[in-house]
Amino acid sequence: MYKFFKSIVLIKAVLLCCIFQPLHSQSFENYAWEIIESNGEPVKRHEAAFVEAKGKFYLLGGRRIQPVSIFNPKTNTWTNGAEPPIEIHHFQGVSYQGKVYAVGAHTGKYPHETPLTEAYVYNPKKDAWSKGFSMPEGRARASTTASVYKDKLYIAGGILDGHWDGHVTWFDCYNFKTGEWEVLPDAPRARDHAVSVVSNDKLYMLGGRRSSGKIKKVMHLTVPEVDVFDFKTGTWSTLEMPVPNQRAGCTAIAIGNKILFTGGETMSQKQAHDQVDCFDTETETWSSLPALKQGRHGTQLIWHKKKLYIASGCAERGGSSELTSIECFHKL
Structure with missing residues (x-):
């Protein structure tokens, strides 16, 4: 009987390892980038969002008023959805319960773009836009980061006056369940055109x-430091190791205990950055992964069925050379 129960315990242990191992030790060995040959193409844009919701990818917002571009990864097909009611750009899109949210966004033209005082919501099921909740009173700004953690939206940083002035260290939390905002401790430093991700109960603010x-x-x-907010202690800290390649207009994604950081623009080169830097949150070390086929800024990453996708954005710093391509990082 003892041997029987011991065998059961061992089997359970093996099953648990099989279930949880991929989450924490995702390996990118033998992964490579590939430009996808798609059916149709998206509306080219930058300073936009690229977000997954219920198995489809939504490229939305960006400079000018233009329709949502919808990508079906099962068929590699692009179709168009509804236009937003106003121009929405410079935001990190997030999805929550099947809807896509644009929070902490700009509208208007360079260099004095105006922060939107409300969130805008795209409902893929209805192919319709609507106004969402208001920004926290007296704290509207744009080009913030945005991340969802346990039914709450966290926005950090941003700028009050387009590309001109008014950088803030503000950090706020919106509770989707109660519809209320909470002011949280300021981030260690101000930044705009940055990105945030959540990994292992911590929020990482990069670029x-x-x-x-x-x-x-x-x-x-540009800002080299990586600032980290610990949800358990409610405090900020700064990593000893800065990002290897400073840039703004960048994107990042957390995959298990790894954070992949790529894209962006700087004054150091005319071309958008193609480097893919990988941060291990357990060892707190950086490494390099294969570069993008096409450097780009002003878009986002999507991790879907163990494949990483990026689409559109600009090939050069500023607003020229907008792209329609989509590429995928997958195992060979």
């Missing part, structure tokens, strides 16, 4: 800059 048209340094003041 970005302080866009300062007022002193003629719109793209110069």
Whole structure:
């Protein structure tokens, strides 16, 4: 009988390892980027969101008012959805319960874009846009980061006046269940055009800059430090190791205990960045992964069925050379 129960315990242990191992030790060995030959193409854009909801990918917002571009990864097909009611750009899109949210976004033209005082919501099921909740009173800004953790939306940083001035360290939390905002401790440093991800009960804030048209340094003041908010302790800290390649207009995604950080723009080169830097949250070390086929900025990453996707954005710093391509990082 003892041997029987011992065997059962061992079997359960093996099953648990099989279930949880991929989440924490995702390996990218033998992975490579490939430009996908798709049916149709998206509306080219940048400073936009690229978000998965219920198995489909939604490329939405960006400069100008234009329809949502919808990608079906099962058929590699693009179709178009509804246009937003106003121009929405410079936001990190998130999905929650099947809807896509644009929070902390700009509208209007460079360099004095205006922060939107409300969130905008795209409902894929109805192919319709609507106004969502208001931004926290007196704390509207744009080009913030945005991440969802346990039914709450966390936005950090941002800028008050387009690409001109007014960088903030603000950190706020919106509770989807109660519809209320909470002001949280300020981040260690101000930044816009940054990105945040959540991994192992911590929020990581990476990249970005302080866009300062007022002193003629719109793209110069990139931020190397990685700031980390611990949800369990409610405190911020800063990693000892900064990002290997500073840039803004970047994107990142957490996959198990790994954070992949890519894309972006800087004054150091005309072309958008193609480097893919990988941070291990357990060892707190950086490594390099294969570069994107096409450097790009102003878009996002999607992890879907153990494949990583990125689409559209700009091939050069600024707003020129908008792309329609989509590429995938997958195992060979």
